Amino acid sequence: EAQVTQNPRYLITVTGKKLTVTCSQNMNHEYMSWYRQDPGLGLRQIYYSMNVEVTDKGDVPEGYKVSRKEKRNFPLILESPSPNQTSLYFCASSLVWRGPLGGYTFGSGTRLTVV
Amino acid sequence: SQQGEEDPQALSIQEGENATMNCSYKTSINNLQWYRQNSGRGLVHLILIRSNEREKHSGRLRVTLDTSKKSSSLLITASRAADTASYFCATPGGAGSYQLTFGKGTKLSVIP
Numbered sequence: 001e002a003q004v005t006q007n008p009r010y011l012i013t014v015t016g017k018k019l020t021v022t023c024s025q026n027m028n029h030e031y032m033s034w035y036r037q038d039p040g041l042g043l044r045q046i047y048y049s050m051n052v053e054v055t056d057k058g059d060v061p062e063g064y065k066v067s068r069k070e071k072r073n074f075p076l077i078l079e080s081p082s083p084n085q086t087s088l089y090f091c092a093s094s095l096v097w098r099g100p101l102g103g104y105t106f107g108s109g110t111r112l113t114v115v
Numbered sequence: 116s117q118q119g120e121e122d123p124q125a126l127s128i129q130e131g132e133n134a135t136m137n138c139s140y141k142t143s144i145n146n147l148q149w150y151r152q153n154s155g156r157g158l159v160h161l162i163l164i165r166s167n168e169r170e171k172h173s174g175r176l177r178v179t180l181d182t183s184k185k186s187s188s189l190l191i192t193a194s195r196a197a198d199t200a201s202y203f204c205a206t207p208g209g210a211g212s213y214q215l216t217f218g219k220g221t222k223l224s225v226i227p
Contacts, residue, residue: 004157033215035217042203042217042218042219042220043203043217045216048214059214088155090157092158092215094215103150103160103163103205104148104150104158104160104205106150106159107157109155109156111155
């Protein structure tokens with residue numbers, strides 16, 4: 001089944017403790033992206049990647065890191081999480097980032113709480 | 116940077132009625148996409164309409180695009196309780212941008 005898999009689904013952590021949220025897609029998509037969703041603010045893009053070893057900042061990149069060493073994986077790293085990073089995170093992928101080939105496929109989300 | 120803005124923010128209708136949601140955007144686009152999100156879940160792509168298209172259908176969904184007014188509408192006909200969800204429009208960023216920007220969504224409640 002074609003899908004984007006995020007792990008973990010839920011995570012509670014303490015301020016300052018490094019964590020990684022994994023994202024993997026099995027559709028050979030070039031484009032991958034991370035979003036965070038907050039009440040009243042909607043979905044905001046954190047980082048995106050056009051292909052292996054090609055990443056760029058979205059609208060809210062502060063406090064996050066990403067890497068794209070393999071086409072299928074795009075982990076999101078929080079080096080020193082803070083409470084304002086408590087949010088619902090989504091990974092998404094697309095065959096061609098703005099092509100007419102079906103839009104984006106989203107993962108199921110990771111609900112992160114930083115205390 | 117918020118590109119699309121949906122209207123209304125919330126909509127409550129009876130099962131069987133039609134639901135119409137609108138999206139306005141600011142800059143020129145080459146396509147506009149609509150997504151659905153059930154509470155707390157991932158977004159699901161519904162339909163993509165290109166800038167040279169005026170209307171597109173998919174099952175009970177009908178999307179229109181008016182590039183002169185920079186607006187789009189999503190019509191769900193004969194709504195069902197299972198259509199209860201938030202609906203988002205999304206547009207690629209402007210020239211030189213590689214971002215897909217989402218509006219804040221319309222929360223649709225379909226009452227059985």
